[in-house]
Amino acid sequence: xxxxxxxxxxxxxxxxxxxxxxxxxxxxxxxxxxxxxxxxxxxxxxxxxxxxxxxxxxxxxxxxxxxxxxxxxxxxxxxxxxxxxxxxxxxxxxxxxxxxxxxxxxxxxxxxxxxxxxxxxxxxxxxxxxxxxxxxxxxxxxxxxxxxxxxxxxxxxxxxxxxxxxxxxxxxxxxxxxxxxxxxxxxxxxxxxxxxxxxxxxxxxxxxxxxxxxxxxxxxxxxxxxxxxxxxxxxxxxxxxxxxxxxxxxxxxxxxxxxxxxxxxxxxxxxxxxxxxx
Amino acid sequence: xxxxxxxxxxxxxxxxxxxxxxxxxxxxxxxxxxxxxxxxxxxxxxxxxxxxxxxxxxxxxxxxxxxxxxxxxxxxxxxxxxxxxxxxxxxxxxxxxxxxxxxxxxxxxxxxxxxxxxxxxxxxxxxxxxxxxxxxxxxxxxxxxxxxxxxxxxxxxxxxxxxxxxxxxxxxxxxxxxxxxxxxxxxxxxxxxxxxxxxxxxxxxxxxxxxxxxxxxxxxxxxxxxxxxxxxxxxxxxxxxxxxxxxxxxxxxxxxxxxxxxxxxxxxxxxxxxxxxx
Numbered sequence: 001x002x003x004x005x006x007x008x009x010x011x012x013x014x015x016x017x018x019x020x021x022x023x024x025x026x027x028x029x030x031x032x033x034x035x036x037x038x039x040x041x042x043x044x045x046x047x048x049x050x051x052x053x054x055x056x057x058x059x060x061x062x063x064x065x066x067x068x069x070x071x072x073x074x075x076x077x078x079x080x081x082x083x084x085x086x087x088x089x090x091x092x093x094x095x096x097x098x099x100x101x102x103x104x105x106x107x108x109x110x111x112x113x114x115x116x117x118x119x120x121x122x123x124x125x126x127x128x129x130x131x132x133x134x135x136x137x138x139x140x141x142x143x144x145x146x147x148x149x150x151x152x153x154x155x156x157x158x159x160x161x162x163x164x165x166x167x168x169x170x171x172x173x174x175x176x177x178x179x180x181x182x183x184x185x186x187x188x189x190x191x192x193x194x195x196x197x198x199x200x201x202x203x204x205x206x207x208x209x210x211x212x213x214x215x216x217x218x219x220x221x222x223x224x225x226x227x228x229x230x231x232x233x234x235x236x237x238x239x240x241x242x243x244x245x246x247x248x249x250x251x252x253x254x255x256x257x258x259x260x261x262x263x264x265x266x267x268x269x270x271x272x273x274x275x276x277x278x
Numbered sequence: 279x280x281x282x283x284x285x286x287x288x289x290x291x292x293x294x295x296x297x298x299x300x301x302x303x304x305x306x307x308x309x310x311x312x313x314x315x316x317x318x319x320x321x322x323x324x325x326x327x328x329x330x331x332x333x334x335x336x337x338x339x340x341x342x343x344x345x346x347x348x349x350x351x352x353x354x355x356x357x358x359x360x361x362x363x364x365x366x367x368x369x370x371x372x373x374x375x376x377x378x379x380x381x382x383x384x385x386x387x388x389x390x391x392x393x394x395x396x397x398x399x400x401x402x403x404x405x406x407x408x409x410x411x412x413x414x415x416x417x418x419x420x421x422x423x424x425x426x427x428x429x430x431x432x433x434x435x436x437x438x439x440x441x442x443x444x445x446x447x448x449x450x451x452x453x454x455x456x457x458x459x460x461x462x463x464x465x466x467x468x469x470x471x472x473x474x475x476x477x478x479x480x481x482x483x484x485x486x487x488x489x490x491x492x493x494x495x496x497x498x499x500x501x502x503x504x505x506x507x508x509x510x511x512x513x514x515x516x517x518x519x520x521x522x523x524x525x526x527x528x529x530x531x532x533x534x535x536x537x538x539x540x541x542x543x544x545x546x547x548x549x550x551x552x553x554x555x556x
Contacts, residue, residue, distance in 0.1 A: 117488040137485060166485055179476045180486040184494040187465050189545065190526035192552035197522065198457045206555045207415055207444055208458040210395040214556050215493050216462040221553050224546035231542050235534045241472065242531045246524060248468035248475075253520045256513050264509050267467065268502035274470035275499050277484045278492050
């Protein structure tokens, strides 16, 4: 099986590494408009060969688009124009915009909309690692629009990556992603901005940066290339979550400013119920 | 050296373990008004013997109070009433209230106000572990009020725990702690509440809980017994931070609702500067 990966970053690179290593792919063709990334991917043996888009499509049995969301929205119709009957899979973390971009395309049925829920705060091919996806979950969206073969191909890929599979639709996916993934990033970005602003006056503030702060602010290191279009495209859901999140912060603020010990305590005990989940 | 640890939880227990193991303490006396915690501490060999408060004070060369902040505020004057010239050390994460509680006490000079910046989201003696403090930082506050011997004793303890030491005052400490530690906890608590509320309607939302969410929400599991009095006692600083944090969230919200790609991008790039620090 020949696989072309478009976008040789954290996600595309990590997929390529394990699909090759686990003998699902015979050959990985890489497409990347960032020359340095392409060179790094060859050096790291993430890709066997770098090609242009047309050659990559022609050579592949399966095409994985692993670019940031905005690039994917432009590329995907073009890729579908050019394929025969190969399976095309994307990995973007907002799905409605992606599905919408090809909803009337005559080759829509060959495109599987997926979202492997894995990653780190790092980016680029140098961030790609083996085992990134093991034990994690992939969402497959709107598979009723796909050929049986396309869905089976996507399933085989994600099984090779040792992932659990959940089928859903693009709308539900995006609501859930806003609440569980996208808001985590925004809360971390805002925390970083808050502390960096204070640092202007208080130079030694980071002597205090312990494990708790590091864990909460970790995602603030995430790539703006990746996250800007996701926040833009999933705006309606994300704004709803920011509103709820701000309400919860205000509940804390009021309880604290009134020194209402019972209220602070009950808010924390309620939050502790997250132990059920993680 | 005999050490009495009052409050055999995560912090007190972890201190006891390494002070004994590293031969700084010959004997650890434990005081805890939670009988189960006391029993667990004996079983886990965190303490050699459980005593009442008066015996614990009488037996000890050094007394460490590692209770939640509200209990410490009540206990500390009583302990100072009862000591001769032993060193007393607290570990609370808000320092002004603690220092204030004994500011006019005739034995104030024997009390060292400290804050070892280490911990996990777990609590109780069963959460106590060796090496918790290795490589982390402890703040010593207002040491100009102490006898030389008391400060030297505190330093030896934290050196034994392999910690870096920073001297500061209670007011600066509490501002910095609000910005780097306390807000991290509030942002996590609020995130947990946001997602738990949404879960009432969307049962499958937690299928999406990936590594990013887990990292950001980890602190939401923290003990309300410990955190309620800290948020109450450091209220003024914490409210200032919540206000700044809410402003940053609103900047994101406005940029996203206007689909202002340049603004979203520049906010994320600004937040990325946290890489300098962690």
